[in-house]
Amino acid sequence: QAQLQESGPGLVKPSQTLSLTCSVSGGSISSGNNHWNWVRQPVGKGLEWIGRIYASGSAAYNPSLRSRVTISIDTSKNQFSLKLTSVTAADTAVYYCARANWFGKLLTFDAFDIWGQGTLVSVSS
Amino acid sequence: DIQMTQSPSSLSASVGDRVTITCRASQGISNHLNWYQHKAGKAPKLLIYGASNLQSGVPSRFSGSGSETDFTLTISSLQSDDFATYYCQQSFNTPGTTFGQGTKLEIK
Numbered sequence: 001q002a003q004l005q006e007s008g009p010g011l012v013k014p015s016q017t018l019s020l021t022c023s024v025s026g027g028s029i030s031s032g033n034n035h036w037n038w039v040r041q042p043v044g045k046g047l048e049w050i051g052r053i054y055a056s057g058s059a060a061y062n063p064s065l066r067s068r069v070t071i072s073i074d075t076s077k078n079q080f081s082l083k084l085t086s087v088t089a090a091d092t093a094v095y096y097c098a099r100a101n102w103f104g105k106l107l108t109f110d111a112f113d114i115w116g117q118g119t120l121v122s123v124s125s
Numbered sequence: 126d127i128q129m130t131q132s133p134s135s136l137s138a139s140v141g142d143r144v145t146i147t148c149r150a151s152q153g154i155s156n157h158l159n160w161y162q163h164k165a166g167k168a169p170k171l172l173i174y175g176a177s178n179l180q181s182g183v184p185s186r187f188s189g190s191g192s193e194t195d196f197t198l199t200i201s202s203l204q205s206d207d208f209a210t211y212y213c214q215q216s217f218n219t220p221g222t223t224f225g226q227g228t229k230l231e232i233k
Contacts, residue, residue: 060220
């Protein structure tokens with residue numbers, strides 16, 4: 001069973017860049033047709049999808065964050081990463097990485113079946 | 126963007142109760158609807174995919190139903206371990222996906 005673990009600074013200054021890495025263990029990031037996602041949860045609020053990437057490097061982003069987000073993947077290290085530029089206090093949140101897998105007889109349903117424990121990133125001077 | 130609206134936002138119930146949470150999509154999403162359970166400080170857990178399919182290892186007291194715009198998650202007999210926040214998620218307009226705002230299930 002694959003496991004995911006987020007890592008990165010817990011404190012970022014306003015206007016700077018938030019950088020996080022998700023390390024995948026117990027399975028290859030390149031196997032299957034999984035896609036690898038970042039999701040965040042501001043304190044006291046719900047879950048917000050940030051974006052996703054396939055092992056091929058094909059990425060997609062939440063339109064509300066697209067201008068500030070880059071997700072990349074390093075298959076040799078079995079990791080994928082998030083960069084969010086020009087952060088403000090509104091970007092303070094618990095950040096999760098998650099694997100999306102395909103389900104159903106025809107593999108038509110994708111859902112996030114494995115998640116990291118999450119890491120709190122605070123934006124403050 | 127497809128908006129997902131859950132109701133109620135919070136719910137108080139007792140062990141043994143039958144509980145239903147509703148999720149409504151702003152447009153038809155067929156049955157591309159997932160449900161998650163989230164406990165504070167823990168990773169969210171996939172319960173249901175494709176509106177009604179129980180994820181492996183999830184107790185059978187959880188069930189899901191619905192299609193297009195209206196969906197429900199039902200817990201047939203609440204256990205103490207079930208008190209958590211529940212989220213629906215649409216996976217219809219990939220690559221984008223959106224979550225409902227969550228339903229917090231509390232002990233009465």
